Amino acid sequence: MNATTLPRLAVTAGEPAGVGPELLARLAASDLPADLVAITDRGLLERAAAACRLHLTILEDDGTRQAYRTPGSLRLRHVPLGATERPGTPDPANARHVLDVLGAAADGCLEGRFDAVVTGPVQKSVINDAGMPFRGHTEFFAERAGADVVMMLASPELRVTLATTHLALAAVPVAITAPLLERTLRIVRDALVRRFGIAAPRIAVLGLNPHAGEHGHMGREEIDTIIPLLERLRGEGMDLLGPLPADTAFVPAMRPRYDAVLAMYHDQALPVLKSEAFDRTVNVTLGLPFIRTSVDHGTALDLAGTGRADPASLFAATRLAIDLAQRGDHA
Template sequence: MSRPSRPVAITCGEPAGIGPEIAARAWAALSNDIPMVWIGDPRHLPQDVPHRVIDSPDEVIAPSADALPVLPHPFDSAALPGVPQPGHAQGVIDVIARAVDLVQTGAACGVCTAPIHKKALQDGAGFAYPGHTEYLAALAGVDDVVMMLASDQLRVVPATIHIALDQVPQALTPMGLRRTIEITAQELQNRFGIARPRIAVAGLNPHAGEGGSMGRQEIDWIAPLILEMQGEGFALTGPLPADTMFHARAREGYDAAVAMYHDQALIPIKTLDFDRGVNVTLGLPFVRTSPDHGTAFDIAGQGRANPTSMIEAIKLAWQMGQKT
């Protein structure tokens, strides 16, 4: 494997959660293969993790097997596993911004973000965004981004994300769905190397509306939009009943699926491949991945957290970063 000088930048995430420990275990698993740098307060790492404080990502010119490279970002206190502290909130936010700056200036090949706790950030620092995805879009200065959940078994994109279910029909618009499909297709080409991506589009309603008896969005505008985009050269199928889209034979027919709302997308991938799912933000001018789970306060600091999703997220950030 080639060893270029741009590492994957890993953010600390919520210090009271499992982020620091899964980052440390991911480094141990990948330390011979992928250059990486962890950004955060070294006090928040597990005590038995060898680490080396550096001044710049330029010091990470190859995988570091002896110690985890750390770009220090001091917080006001040590972490208490399972108990988020208001004084840490701004530091968590600032570390994300710092990682984005590194990748935008070319010092890192991609960003892998450890889980944050949105309420802790809102309570401690007035965090004004629903989640990571929206904050990253603001930092990048882009309006349209797409959240993809990816594993070896499935890639799936929700057209609407962090909103209540009763808001979905109003939030779902022809222009919004079009942009989701366009960004997904473009990024599958640019970041995943798929020349002509095949995208399956779910219906909004049960049985994709069943001829209008269970909802008319499919007839009124989803199917016409798909037909229009097919005429523009997009390889689309749908709208399809969501309950028959995700079995093994169906998944062979597409490279990614576009779902209409959060749980319609996340339930299948978490059922199929819970430990290996990776969150990828598409539409940014840089690579960003994240493990597909939360802070897990209930097991933080106990050495029980499964690092597999973080390992897969770092690997995917590295692979995508080589295409930029």
């Protein structure tokens, strides 16, 4: 990308029977300043546009960069469906299509043909039902790129990262180890510098237990694991706050003190974020050698085919991808 061309974004529709294709059609109709390249099936995109009562100009992607995109237009890399979609009813016959789309997007980013990838929601269960083990976008891209990654959920007001993600609550205490937290904090700090342009990032670290353990009276993970690690990393110059009690870490008076939060588990911090900014929250994968943002919602099968799905989260994910691509790498 250079100063005279638009950020070139690969955009995936996710589950063909979900709302992703319709959200992609609405994104193409917008005036967001990006060179949008849809990686999907042409017929799927055309049917989604018709469901939204939109007329799109769909051009084959020739790989060139452009300085302007007319609203209502986008370029396409065609990846054929295995079977014609039935809105609201995922078909395992399309599992290979979904994975081929993600592979094409990742490879295009790794080869420098795209500045970022923006992903729509997938239906993990139907991919696994097709006999293709799949844990999610984050894990797929991490394996494709050979990278250690961290999940961040970001809104305009708050950035939250996770030490553990989709893990049963009973398994979390055993998973919270010093090596895990060190790896996670290093990835988060590096991404805040390189991707977000924060020269000296401040990271708030939550405790695992209520009241951050209450000096050992409500659990010893803070004393035995978290505090010693934070002290060691502070000795290297990292600006780390905590461990903080999760019930007070997000109050307005605390937020100016940090640039991002590291939570110990999925539901420790995400309810705060989603309750105040659900339609403006973006999933960002930190640690990849390319930019990846995503909607922070599911496939909404009950709305598929109606043309009524709200594109706000996809717009937010695209805006953040544009911003990060334009900032470049600050390393």
